[in-house]
Amino acid sequence: MGHIILENVKKRFGEVTVIPPLDLEINDGEFVVFVGPSGCGKSTLLRLIAGLEDVTGGRIIIDGKDATSVPPARRGLAMVFQSYALYPHMSVRKNIAFPLRMARLERAEIDRRVKAAAEVLNLTDYLDRRPGQLSGGQRQRVAIGRAIVREPAAFLFDEPLSNLDAALRVGMRLEISELHKRLETTMIYVTHDQVEAMTMADKIVVLRAGNIEQVGSPLELYRNPRNLFVAGFIGSPKMNLINGSIAAQHGAETIGIRPEHIFASSEGGEWHGKVSVSEHLGSDTFFHVTCDGIPEPVTVRVGGEVDLHYGDDIWLTPDPNHLHRFDTQGLRVA
Amino acid sequence: MATQHSRSAARLMLAPAVVLLLGWMLVPLTLTLYLSFKKYLPLRGDSLQNGLEWVGFENYARFISSSAFWPSVQATLIIVGGVLLITVVLGVLLAILLDQPIWGQGIVRLFVIAPFFVMPTVSALVWKNMLMDPINGIFAHLWRFFGATPVSWLSDASVQSIILIVSWQWLPFATLILLTAIQSLDSEQLEAAEMDGASPLARFFYIVLPHLSRAITIVILIQTIFLLSIFAEIFVTTGGSFGTRTLTYLIFQRVVDSQNIGLGSAGGVYAIILANIVAIFLMRIVGKNLDR
Amino acid sequence: MARAVTPRRKIITTAVAWAIGLLIFFPIYWTILTSFKTEAQAINDPPLFFSFDWTLENYAVVQERSDYMRFLWNSVILAGGSTLIGILVAIPAAWSMAFVPSRRTKDILLWMLSTKMLPAVGVLYPISLIFVQFNLLDTRGGLIAVLMLINLPIIVWMLYTYFKEIPIDILEAARMDGANLREEILYILTPMAIPGIASTILLNFILAWNEAFWTLNLTAANSAPLTAFIASYSSPEGLFFAKLSAASTMAIAPILILGWFSQKQLVRGLTFGAVK
Ligand SMILES: Nc1ncnc2c1ncn2[C@@H]1O[C@H](COP(=O)(O)OP(=O)(O)OP(=O)(O)O)[C@@H](O)[C@H]1O
Ligand SMILES: [Mg+2]
Numbered sequence: 052m053g054h055i056i057l058e059n060v061k062k063r064f065g066e067v068t069v070i071p072p073l074d075l076e077i078n079d080g081e082f083v084v085f086v087g088p089s090g091c092g093k094s095t096l097l098r099l100i101a102g103l104e105d106v107t108g109g110r111i112i113i114d115g116k117d118a119t120s121v122p123p124a125r126r127g128l129a130m131v132f133q134s135y136a137l138y139p140h141m142s143v144r145k146n147i148a149f150p151l152r153m154a155r156l157e158r159a160e161i162d163r164r165v166k167a168a169a170e171v172l173n174l175t176d177y178l179d180r181r182p183g184q185l186s187g188g189q190r191q192r193v194a195i196g197r198a199i200v201r202e203p204a205a206f207l208f209d210e211p212l213s214n215l216d217a218a219l220r221v222g223m224r225l226e227i228s229e230l231h232k233r234l235e236t237t238m239i240y241v242t243h244d245q246v247e248a249m250t251m252a253d254k255i256v257v258l259r260a261g262n263i264e265q266v267g268s269p270l271e272l273y274r275n276p277r278n279l280f281v282a283g284f285i286g287s288p289k290m291n292l293i294n295g296s297i298a299a300q301h302g303a304e305t306i307g308i309r310p311e312h313i314f315a316s317s318e319g320g321e322w323h324g325k326v327s328v329s330e331h332l333g334s335d336t337f338f339h340v341t342c343d344g345i346p347e348p349v350t351v352r353v354g355g356e357v358d359l360h361y362g363d364d365i366w367l368t369p370d371p372n373h374l375h376r377f378d379t380q381g382l383r384v385a
Numbered sequence: 386m387a388t389q390h391s392r393s394a395a396r397l398m399l400a401p402a403v404v405l406l407l408g409w410m411l412v413p414l415t416l417t418l419y420l421s422f423k424k425y426l427p428l429r430g431d432s433l434q435n436g437l438e439w440v441g442f443e444n445y446a447r448f449i450s451s452s453a454f455w456p457s458v459q460a461t462l463i464i465v466g467g468v469l470l471i472t473v474v475l476g477v478l479l480a481i482l483l484d485q486p487i488w489g490q491g492i493v494r495l496f497v498i499a500p501f502f503v504m505p506t507v508s509a510l511v512w513k514n515m516l517m518d519p520i521n522g523i524f525a526h527l528w529r530f531f532g533a534t535p536v537s538w539l540s541d542a543s544v545q546s547i548i549l550i551v552s553w554q555w556l557p558f559a560t561l562i563l564l565t566a567i568q569s570l571d572s573e574q575l576e577a578a579e580m581d582g583a584s585p586l587a588r589f590f591y592i593v594l595p596h597l598s599r600a601i602t603i604v605i606l607i608q609t610i611f612l613l614s615i616f617a618e619i620f621v622t623t624g625g626s627f628g629t630r631t632l633t634y635l636i637f638q639r640v641v642d643s644q645n646i647g648l649g650s651a652g653g654v655y656a657i658i659l660a661n662i663v664a665i666f667l668m669r670i671v672g673k674n675l676d677r
Numbered sequence: 678m679a680r681a682v683t684p685r686r687k688i689i690t691t692a693v694a695w696a697i698g699l700l701i702f703f704p705i706y707w708t709i710l711t712s713f714k715t716e717a718q719a720i721n722d723p724p725l726f727f728s729f730d731w732t733l734e735n736y737a738v739v740q741e742r743s744d745y746m747r748f749l750w751n752s753v754i755l756a757g758g759s760t761l762i763g764i765l766v767a768i769p770a771a772w773s774m775a776f777v778p779s780r781r782t783k784d785i786l787l788w789m790l791s792t793k794m795l796p797a798v799g800v801l802y803p804i805s806l807i808f809v810q811f812n813l814l815d816t817r818g819g820l821i822a823v824l825m826l827i828n829l830p831i832i833v834w835m836l837y838t839y840f841k842e843i844p845i846d847i848l849e850a851a852r853m854d855g856a857n858l859r860e861e862i863l864y865i866l867t868p869m870a871i872p873g874i875a876s877t878i879l880l881n882f883i884l885a886w887n888e889a890f891w892t893l894n895l896t897a898a899n900s901a902p903l904t905a906f907i908a909s910y911s912s913p914e915g916l917f918f919a920k921l922s923a924a925s926t927m928a929i930a931p932i933l934i935l936g937w938f939s940q941k942q943l944v945r946g947l948t949f950g951a952v953k
Contacts, residue, residue, distance in 0.1 A: 103849050105388045124392050124855040136850035140868045149864075153855035197854065387777045394858050395777035396682050398769030401689055402833060403785065406768065409826040411794045416803035433806075479697065483711050486682050487691040496698035502936030504887040506907040508923045514921060521720035522845045522916065523707065530723070556701070558943070562952050567945045603948050616888035621908055636798045641894075646802050653799030664794040669789045671948075 052114045053205040053237030054079045055100060059109035062095055064262075069095050072109060077205075077239065077254075082231050084248045085241045087258035094243040096258070097207050100239065102126050113322065124153070129198035130207040133214065135190045137182035137197075143169075144178040147196045154201070168196045172228075188219045195230070205237035212247065224251065243280040245287045247325050249273070258283050279381035282307045286335065290375070291349045297322075303376035303384055309339065310352040310374035320366030324349065340365055342373070368369060394614035414657070421445065421650035428644045437475075444651035448639075457635040460544065460628055465612045467548040468555060469605055475552075476559030478595065481589075483560070484567050501557035505617035512550045513539060513622045543627035547643075550618055559604045566600035567593070599670070613660055632656055643672065689952065705929070712736070712922035719918035733838065735923035745927060752928075753900035754817055756874035756885035756893070759824035760832075760878055767824075767832040768874075772862060774833075775840035776848060793830040797890045808895060815897040823895065824885045832881055835946045839873025840866070879935055886932050903928040 055077040062070040069092045075201050077083050098104045100111060102123035117125050120327050129150070133244045142239050147168055151161045169175045172192040182190055191211060198206055199242045208227075212220045231238050242248055249269045257264040257272065257280070264284075265277040276282035282290050290307045298306045314320065315338065325341035336357045339348045351367060359365060376384040386393075423437035431437060448454060483494060500508065516522050517538035525535035529647060536544045570593065578588050614633050623629045630646050636656060640649035699706075710726070711719050718729045729816050774782045804823070805814070812818030819949055843866065851865045867874065889904040907928055910921050936943075944952055 080731045101853060102388065103852065105390075120389075122388070123849075123852045124857060128853065132843060132846045132850060135844045136846035137843065138847060138851075138865060138869075149851070149856075150854035151861060197850075201854070342894065347717075388736065391777050391858075392779075395773035395779075397783070399773040400764050400839055402770035402789070402829060405826060406789055406792050406829060410795060411906075412807070413800035413803035414795070415680075416798055416806065420802065482690065482694050482697070485690045485694070485917075486687055487694045488687070489691070493698035494940070496702035498936070498943075499702055499933060499942055501943070502883060502887070502933045503705065503929050504904050504932070505889040506904045506908070507928050508704070510910055510921060511704050511905060511925055514705060514918060515707055515711065521722075523724060526722050526724050533928045553704070554917060555702070558947065559942060560950060562944050600952055605856065605951060611802050612795050614798060614890070616798070617893065617904070617908070620893065633796065633798045637801065640802050642796075649802060653796070653801075656796040657799045660796045661791075662795050664791055667794075668790060672783065 052079060053077075053203075055205060055237065055239075057100070057109065060096075060099060060106050060122065061108035062092070062099060062104065062112060063099060063107045068261065070099070071262055075256065075263065075266070077237060078248070080237055081236045082228075082238045082240065082251055082253045084252035085239065085258060086150040086243060086248045086255060086266055086283075087264075091258045091340060092261040093243075093258055094209055095261075097130075097209055097241050101130050119145065125134055127201075128201035128207055129196060129205075130209070131194045131198050131203050131211045132141075133171055133196040133210045135214075137184075137193055139182055142179050142181060143174060143185070143192055143193050143196075146182065146193055147174075150197060152200045154370065163171060164200045165196075168200045171199070172196050180292050185333075186209070187215050188223060191215065194225075195227070199230070199234070203236065205239060207225045208238065210239040210241055212242075212244070227251065242265065243316040245285070246306050249285075255285070257284060257348040275383065276307075276375065277304060277383055279377050282375055282377070282383075288350050288352075292345070293345055293347070293349070295344070295346070298376075301374065301376055304379045305381070307371045307375035307377065309373065310350040312370040313349070313351045314368040314370065315351050315353050315357075316366045316368070317364065318366065320368040321371075322349070322367045324365055324367065326361055326365055333355065340367060342367065417650045417653050417657075418428070418480045420646055423647045423650075425646040426644060427646065427648075440647065444647045445654070448648055448651045448655065453630065453635055456628065457630050457632045461613065461631040461633070462550055463544055464551065464615070464629075464631060465609060465613070467544075468551045469608060469611055471548065471552040471605060472555045472559040472603055472608065475556055476563050477594075477601070480567050481593070483564055488514060498557040498561055500553050501561075503554070505554065505615075506621055508554055509550060509618045509621035512546075512553070517546060539622050540627050541543035541621050543629045547618060547629050548621065549632070550616060550622070551612065554618075557609055562604050563597060563600055566597050568595050570596045584647060603667070606663060606670070609663045610667070613656070613663070632659070687912035689864055705933075708922045709926050710922075711919055712918050712926045714922075716917065716919045719922070735919045736927070737827045739920055739924045739927065743898075743909075743924075746922065747907070748901060748903050748906035749927070751817065751900055752886055755820055755824055755900070755902050756882045758817070759828065759885045760881045762821065763825045763829050763832045763881060764836075764874065764878060765835050767829060767877075768862065768867070770833050771840050772866060774847055775837050775843075786834065787919055789830040789925075793827065797827075801894060806894065814895060815899045815901075816873040820891065820895055820900055823891050824888055825890070828881045828884055828890070831884070831946055832877055835872070835877040835880070836873065836944070838945065839877070841868050842873075843869055876939055877946065879939040880942045880946045883932055883939065 057073060057075040059072045059074060060070060061072050073172065086097060087093055095104065099106055102118070102121060106119060108115055112118065113126060138149065144165055147165045148161050149189050169178055172195060172198060174189070174192055177185060177189060182193065185193065194211070212223050213348060224247055240251060252269055254266060255272055256266050257270055259280055265272060265281045272281060272285045276285060279292065283292065286309055288310050289379060290309045292305055292307050298304060322342045322345065324340040326338050327341050327348055328339040330337040333356065336353045336355070338351045338353065338359065340351060342349050351369060378384050397664065421443060422439060424440045425431050425437050481499065483490065483497070514522065516524055519535045519537040524538065524607065528535045536542060541585055574592055576589055578592055583591065615631070616633060616637065619625055619634050620630055625634045630653070633656065636649050636652035639645050639652055711734055712731050713731045714725065715734070718852060720726055722733045744900060774786060786952070808814045810821055846866060847869070848861055851861045856864065886906070887921050896902070909922060910924065
């Protein structure tokens, strides 16, 4: 179980409205990712669901029951903090056992569950260490271990990987995804990392200033961004957004075209320009091109190694099937 | 940062401390204030049961105009000022000394701070007898050794003696705080100044001393509050005679010895006002610190 | 000081520092030394530094004649009791202010500090009056209450500054893990803050032990602690230096040792966290 409904949920800190009324439904077993720029209210929304903050208005319904004024301890949710928030004075074993102790489980049952969790997370050898004696990745696992032993209705993650180095992040990302596949428990995951959002989520919730800009699967958001904000936010490198006469030719205020949907040629094409910066990654090459009649540089992705350099002539042709058109309000035009 | 739940829990858990301190402050304060407007001499038959005579500000006027008042203010100022001067100046020097690399630094530190942990009655008695006794004290031995006549410290140099005793007790406090502050001084600053050609003396006055100014202010304020109410040191040594009757001691005598409660209470109100003036400055500094 | 210091300079500073240290420590040293002399040797001229008959007799006499143990016990009860009750009142208060701060938290903290500055002599009579009224004069309970109240602001402040250093995430994690408020404080906050709580206890025990206004004015035979016991020695009659020294040594030795352990906390506690 882990079906969470936010109805008209609102949050104000004093005079500042951080979350204007917002509705959201999270289905049982879903992996939902909250993304958005810094300060947009992702953590706040997560803490509202956790019960660590009161809502200013609206209702939170967990598994059919109104949980709006239920204290965090009794919502049946588990949270993994960005700082891990391990109990420094307890061994790994005691850390993982703590929620079970609070639930007044029997000793034998506690031991059994701690052992099982430790096995899943490769922590068996470290059970008697203190958190201070563990590496960042191991601490992260302990935090996750502490969350899974309770068999919660849903897991809440607040940027759990942001304190890890790049290599470890990739590993942990896979581990969390795997864990989700195995447990089939609802997970709500806050990040501002594109890749994490795209690879892990069943459903991405894009937030801006507390508003939900769009909800959908990663590919839906990639293919059909509802507005300019989502279009610019999802995808890496960013979608090219072009205003002016060229957009008008396509009957729109603004057109958007992703770098991977532009065909580049040194012979001829729709737009002519000169290469300003070229980034050779080996598998791909990115060109930043200054085009005639387009004020912003256009980014293009070309597969493999292409030998073009600063100042070389280049012709670009957008793929018409992947052209996004937006109106004066910034909304997508079908 | 919290839920309604935790906010009301917080209020509940804060309540005992607040209520206790509120009672501790308000009840005696109100009583003192009340008594300061009354004629209350228990030895002459006044009693709370029979009701006390309201005398307005007479006690306040009498307390100030009594012949003992100005000398007591003077004694208070001299003792507090003297102790502050000695402890701050020596404290800065000692702190700098202890900050240098020396062998056995830890042990020297223990020696230096030890007096702070000696209870006031003990230190007063030890100084009075073991050191300052005109016949058998160490000072008397020392004076005789050099062919001088021993001094009756607590009668002939009473105020200086009290200053000496109290300074000995408080020097550790000043030193320890100033040492802590010095240790937080960024050594790169000093090195930069040295590169700029500043002499050691210049470095002391332009870098070390300004860095210590906040700590010095705190030492002065906190010590002032404690020094204004020193009691045991005088009680045990001179009993307030030989010009060592401070404001605190004068009030104590009015209340306890001469049993003039009204007059003593008026004095108490003066003392409270005085302490509050110092306290306001202290709170400014501490309060600023809270924001960080 | 990153650079090496010349040995000559280090020798000089060491010598000066030790000389000053010993000078400051001398009264205590002299008292301890004298406590092992006979009364005649105690006032010998010239003073005897080593060559005397070491004796423990003074300690025996002090204990026997003035029932030293009872005063000592009172000191332990008063200092211990007031500190313990103070801690019990202060932990919840400090939790509130450190973890659920409101707009008024700062004012409350400063106000608490201000009660510490109330001059005792200004409220001596009212307090005695209340003590008489409730039959508290010369009882341990009454004095424990007073000592607790005068040190409560320091206890709250010290705990507050220690609690502030604990990340609130960890307490929230405990809440998510199903701990209620009592469990959160008992199993998470308190163990994490043990070093801070211990220092607070230590410093306040020392302050209460040495408190010498209320203990002198509100006690008589029954509840008098060591401060009062020592004060009763204030008139010198005949040969008594050695015994005074023995009594003084017994009164300060335990606290001196505790004090040496708590020197760091002294700074933080008595400056209300303004110097760390
Ligand atoms: N306790 C608080 N009191 C007042 N304002 C707050 C409080 N907590 C958060 N805010 C404000 O609410 C807004 C949203 O904060 P939140 O922490 O939810 O952002 P976020 O999306 O998690 O950002 P980040 O990606 O940087 O973690 C911010 O503008 C923040 O300043
Ligand atoms: Mg956040």
